Amino acid sequence: MPFQPLPQDQPHIILGCPDCHxxxxxxxxxxxxxxxxxxxxxxxRPTRLGYTDAGSGRQVSFGSFRRLLEQPDTAQRVIPMVEHWLNVRHEGGLQFVDGAGQPVPLAEVHFRIQGHAQWQGELYNQYMNVAR
Ligand SMILES: [Zn+2]
Structure with missing residues (x-):
């Protein structure tokens, strides 16, 4: 059975892939x-790298982040924020590339936002606007 988080659960453990990092x-x-x-x-088996800045209570899960990018009404607000924060360019769908045109995996985009308190908070606000 797939893991189903409870509403109060927050993802906060950082894993790293030994193959692609x-x-x-x-x-x-x-x-x-x-x-x-x-x-x-x-x-x-992923490597356990540590913990995010847990306790802020403002994490947006990878799945929720993905949904924000997939729904047109939230995508039009969230995508420019992501482009501005990470200096990446949106290539349509769930694709982002960096300044050199290299693809940036969505998990990496999510991870970098979640590792930055201010961005994390702003993304969370977008998420809460939808969840309400
Ligand atoms: Zn990998």
Missing amino acids: TSWVVYEQQIGLPVPCPGCGSAA
Whole structure:
């Protein structure tokens, strides 16, 4: 059965892929479950890198972040924010590229936002506008 987080659960454990070095954030309850790498799909056991700035209570999960980018009404607000924050360019869909035109995996985009308190808060506000 897929893991279903409770509403009060917050993902705050940082995992890293040993194959492609993508890092992403999971729930405590997901530790030990087989979680494929969001960057390359590798099923190799991810390395535990540490904790995000937990306790802010303002994390937006990877799945929620993805939905913000997929829904046109939120995408038109969130995408320019992401482009501005990370100096990336939106290429349509869920694709971002950096200044050199290299693809930036969505998990990396999410992770970098979640690792920055101000951006995390602004993204959370966007998320809460929708959730209400
Ligand atoms: Zn990987």
